[in-house]
Amino acid sequence: MAAPGETYRLAFPSKSKPFISTGLSFPAACAHHVHAFHAYKVYVIVSNSISKTANFTKLEEALGPKIVGVRKGIKPHTPWDDVLEIVQDIRSKGADIIVTLGAGSLTDGAKVISFALANDAFTIDDLSKLTVDNKPQNPKPCTIPIINIPTSLSGGEYSPFAGATDTRTQHKKGFVHPSMGADLIILDPALSVTTPERIWLSTGIRSVDHCVEGLCSLDPRAPESAEAFEKGLRLLVPNLLRTKRDWEAEGPRLDCMMGVVDAMQGLGGGVPMGGSHGIGHQLGPLGVGHGETSCVMLPAVLKYNYAHGDEKVRELQKKVLDIFWGEEMIAGILAKRGLERDKAGAGDVVGAIVSELGMPMSLKDVGVTREQLDALADNCLKDVWLATNPVPLTTKGQVLEILEMVVGDEKSSL
Known part of the structure; x- marks a missing residue:
């Protein structure tokens, strides 16, 4: 699946995902792998700050008409209200892949969103049932692939764990499942200069x-x-x-x-x-x-x-x-x-x-x-x-x- 000039490998030899891409600019790598995933309807979650830059424009140009939806920003610490808004938007647009450009809340958000979509969680009560605290029984695995293009060093894109804030209590809750998290992480040090x-x-x-x-x-x-x-x-x-x-x-x-x-x-x-x-x-x-x-x-x-x-x-x-x-x-x-x-x-x-x-x-x-x-x-x-x-x-x-x-x-x- 590697493109010419790209280094493509598993992040952890003992696990089936995520893969890491280095050596290519992030727009070129993303476009190549969206095609490799046989995806045709891309939903992009981009940080508010990056959405105003040439870097986002480059990604839009690389993906072209495959982009069916864009969410600009998720508030810090991933409020459940934001998560559920995006779940509904992705569902209505029929997106078949999620791409995040940015870090922090976007990364955790994409994980919870994919888990919610797999388990038909469309309300706060539905989402609450999927938290670690509530020990969900036999939840369905995530099916929509995720490509993360991180711009920070927090590392959440490598973990099947996510934290998101219950907006009723302002308490951060955990979500975890082996299927959660990125399928591919694109590392581009040139992009991070703008962080x-x-x-x-x-x-x-x-x-x-x-x-x-x-x-x-x-x-x-x-x-x-x-x-x-x-x-x-x-x-x-x-x-x-x-x-x-x-x-x-x-x-x-x-x-x-x-x-x-x-x-x-x-x-x-x-x-x-x-x-x-x-x-x-x-x-x-x-x-x-x-x-x-x-x-x-x-x-x-x-x-x-x-x-x-x-x-x-x-x-x-x-x-x-x-x-x-x-x-x-x-x-x-x-x-x-x-x-x-x-x-x-x-x-x-x-x-x-x-x-x-x-x-x-x-x-x-x-x-x-x-x-x-x-x-x-x-x-x-x-x-x-x-x-x-x-x-x-x-x-x-x-x-x-x-x-x-x-x-x-x-x-x-x-």
Whole structure:
């Protein structure tokens, strides 16, 4: 199925999808593979910002009359109302393939949309029955293929899991099925040059978060995924720093994208994440970007776990530290910032990297106030990944202790 000049392969050797396309411009690759899927009615979901650019025009020109519908934007954290509007639109237009151009909510949205279409979920009550919480019995697999053209590094396109926000409660709910997710992911580093710096770099830290929480997990499956997490970390962090220094360099951008694949391969082994992810899920409905949640929370959660964990927890963090200090570029930046290998903890090191990239480091930086912490902590306790943190987070007091570390006001503990 590869086009001339294209590299086309499975993302994960043990799974039947997704495939990855590199080497071609995204419009050419998309047009080729729409034809290869024998699709004739394309529904495009494009971010609002990209819809106003020449990049979207190029995609429209490449697909031509095959486009039967376009949705410009899905609101942050994928509200169910948006999902159901698109489900109805795709159904009415008879689309036979979904193409997303953008990242974040578009990616999760396409997964939930395809799952809803397969299971005739056309109302909020219908959609509610398909959530992880409600444990749907024998749901039908997705049938409409999805092509993702991502512009960030959050990695959701590689996962059969999606989060979307119940607009009745503003609580983010999970959806999962082996059939969910992209059939093809087109990686074009030239396209990503137009991604805003804060989104590119913060979502890169999101993937770093996957690797770090994966390597620190106490789950028995973690050692099986450790090699992929370590490889991802070694690709992601140095190349995020290189991208920060030379914004238009495509080589480091593609290396970041490949690091995301490794991070998601590790996650694909079933390793549960920890407190940074769990708290981050509930920061989302408060308007905090996917990647920014990791920038703020990962250093704090690492510090909390080191302070309250046992020797095994600390030993796993040391392995993460060895990876960082073993990369010459990272070690140089850490030393420049006054950190010493035998004294700095994993939280300090991750915090230094986030700071070097110029990303937000407190809740204040991302618009969350002290007055919101109480309700936030209550919502966080509903997230399954708090219980799988290396130091299980089972009480409101524990969550508030972590949040207090990163409030960013004059009363903050850090």
